[in-house]
Amino acid sequence: MDPETDAHLRIGFIGAGNMAFGIAKGIISGNVLPANIKVSAPSKRNFGRFQEIGIAGTNSNVELVCGSDIVFVAVKPHLVREVLNGISPYITDRHIVVSVAAGVTLETLQELLPENTSVIRLMPNLPCIVQEGALLFTRGSCAKPADGALLRSLLQHCGLVEEGPEAWLDIHTGLSGSGVAFGAGRVLRDSGKHPAQLRSEVCTPGGTTIYGLHTLEQGGVRASTMSAVESATERARQLGQKSTTRK
Incomplete structure (x- = not known):
């Protein structure tokens, strides 16, 4: 895509999570100016970090849609119907809606x-925060x-971007979307947050990640991991002792 095209796009995010x-x-790491991006949410409490990088907030989804070319619907699944019903009268043929x-x-x-709205389903994952x-x-x-090429161009600084069939999206959600919560090393390192806080940020109540973690706990993954580390440590000690007793 033409970088100049990206630069003039107006982008809105419904949801400030x-x-x-x-x-x-990731988008502002490319050619889009923060001034061309807006975020909407019912409360202002999550606007602070957006404002720190130059992105304005609004409490009106309608205002956001009317001032955007691409609208990212980034709300919890149970809120999608309510949100789309509210903005549907204001969606025109110029809009691309990305859920x-x-x-x-x-x-x-x-x-x-x-009818005829350009709609795209997108499954990202938490490491988008560190590109x-x-x-x-x-x-x-x-x-x-x-439309797909434009989205790919916008998101290129978020990480690896691929197009695939819809049947792959739920698999991607479970493996790559939720799976990074089981060992997101760079996010943990760069954020400076406690691991428990990082885990809570990707564990939406009733969502996919918390269900995956519940299954891991049922399978005893924590105890098994601890036992594995203990066994390896003890074996290292044994090997060390053997090496020092040899002449």
Whole structure:
């Protein structure tokens, strides 16, 4: 895509959570000016970090949509219907709507938006925050190849971006979207946060990651990991003792 095209795009994020922030950070690492990006949420409490990087906030989804060319719907899945019903009358043929809500299908998104709307489902993951993400997207029936190419261009600084069939998205959510919570080393290092805090940030109540972690706990992964480290440590001690007793 033409970098000049990206630079003049107006981009809106409905939802001010971690994914919206990570994607926004990646986008402004490219050619899009922070002044051309806006975020909306019911409360102002999450606007601070956006404002620190030059992105303005609003409490009005309608205001955001009317001033945007690309709209990222970055809310929890159970809120998608309410949000789309509210903005649908203001979506025009110039808009590209990108949903990052886990599990909400393209069919559902297209039913809730005006006919012929360009809709794309995107599954990012937390390392987008440090531009080391893995992002998979699928175009809806009315989204053109050029729309996909534009999205890929915008997100190139967020990490690896690929297009694939919708059937892959839930797999990506479970493996790459939730899986990084099971060992996101660079995010942990760069954020300076306690591991428990990092885990809580990707564990939406009732979401995919917390279910995965619950299964790991049921399988005794923590005890098994501790035992493995203890066994390896003890074996290292044994080998060390053997090496010092040899003449």
